[in-house]
Amino acid sequence: MTLAWGLFAAYLVATSWLGWLGFRQTRGFGSFAIGNGDMNPYVVGVTLAASTASAATFIINPGFIYVDGFSAWFHLVPGLCIGFFTMLTILSFRFRRIGAQSGALTIPDWIGRRYDSSAFALYFSVLALLSFAFVVLLVGGISIVMQPLLGLTNTQALALTLIFVTGYVLVGGTYAHVLTNVLQGTLMIGVSVLILASVAYVVLGQSEPIIEQLRAIDPGLVAPVKGDGQLFNDVFSIYVAGFVIGAVLVCQPHILTKALYVKDDAAVRSYLWIFCGVFTLFALLVTVGFVAHLVVPETALIDPASGAFRQDLVMTVYLKTVFPDWVFTVIAVVLLAAAMSTLDGLLVGLSTIAANDLALNLLGGGMTSEQRMKLALRISHGVLIVVAIAAFIINLNPPRLLGVFGQVGVYGLAVAASPPLLAGVIFPLPRLVPVWIASAVALAVHFGLYFGGASVFPDSPVSFANPGVTAAIATLVALPPLMIYGALAGWGQSAPAAETSSA
Secondary structure, three states, rough: OOOHHHHHHHHHHHHHHHHHHHHHOOOOOOHHHHHHOOOHHHHHHHHHHHOOHHHHHHHHHHHHHHHOOHHHHHHHHHHHHHHHHHHHHHHHHHHHHHHHHOOOOOHHHHHHHHHOOOOHHHHHHHHHHHHHHHHHHHHHHHHHHHHHHOOOOHHHHHHHHHHHHHHHHHHHHHHHHHHHHHHHHHHHHHHHHHHHHHHHHHHHOOOHHHHHHHHHHHHHHHHOOOOOOOOOEEEEEEEHHHHHHHHHHHHHHOOOOHHHHHHHHHHHHHHHHHHHHHHHHHHHHHHHHHHHHHHHOHHHOOOOOOOOOOOOHHHHHHHHHHHOOHHHHHHHHHHHHHHHHEEEEHHHHHHHHHHHHHHHOOOOOOOOOHHHHHHHHHHHHHHHHHHOOOOOOOHHOOOOOHHHHHHHHHHHHHHHHHHHHHHHHHHHOOOOHHHHHHHHHHHHHHHHHHHHHHOOOOOOOOOOOHHHHHHHHHHHHHHHHHHHHHHOOOOOOOOOOOOOOOO
């Protein structure tokens, strides 16, 4: 534990120093939100990969592979990655150009300017609060790792995490987020290679093929469809939903806005290549869920306090089993960095949206631009503190499946944002009312099916308990009809110079 505290203290010092450097480069609310638009593509690519691959990727998701096997793996790796990379490429270039021309700072701000509607921006600023569910997931995941590593209670781990991360984000904003994520992302790359090497070592050291051993444990673990799976138990949830939800997840506030960090299309292209390579490496870490069946006794995944099976412990127990204590300690500290790298990005996005798009829309009338920016900066700081307190309270008694809890809210936000973003990027003349209707329909279908689908459709073959499934259905219900309607209605015609997109 002395080594753990020593490494963690070194990480705290290094991150605090980077936060201070971020503070020195922050010149106002604009640079707090998105920097000055001149960042290095390598920095942005690694930052995006680090902030996208979160506690879920490193800590939570291997448990889904452990339970549902190949079905969950295909959904979370090839399906999600291909969908994510495709949508990110489609959106990033024009999103940056339109955002740079209009001076947008956030996704709701971009949407409001693109559709010439402050009400639409306000709608999305309220929806953006759903990303708070993912903040809860991240903070809870960090606590899971931090408690045994540093010998802390849940309360102490939560307090340390939230005070530290909120502190350096509050001081340095986006620059602190980016600089700390480069450090965190670099550490994560090294640890990912080490963990995947351990997986290869375990597989190659077996006397019989791993597929046969997994089939002997449970044939469903290696079947194309695991019929009795917990969340991934049909063709749609495995082979369709992963791609669709991967695509819409690009629409999260802390992801797509990375395009506004750089100055031109060449920089966008560069950071996309860097991101795709690094994120694929991170995504493959869930493969631990397979080999954990061979080296981790199931009794080690039982919570001694409640006697319940804890699938979110799979990665932690695997690392403690296959690595010496000192290596496990190093890896665990990096896993904390991985979770914090996403948490700080979410906090920047959530606080800037709440300040710029929610509070200023309600309170900023009659002010000069300078006064509005000063007020937004103060409000964003206040929001950070409120979010930290709320996340602390909820995680004192966390939801049973943190991964699912976090997904429900953030998937709702992503499916609602995908219609205005995709239509706004693809069509020169998207219309406000149809796009808003599509967004509302997607949101209603996602939450309606998640909370009531099993009751309304009791014989459905798909699992409505999987938020990825409900979000994918919601996207397919709302997005293709909107795009077809837009093409038939002439939205693809070139816009006259003086005409706005919401005309």
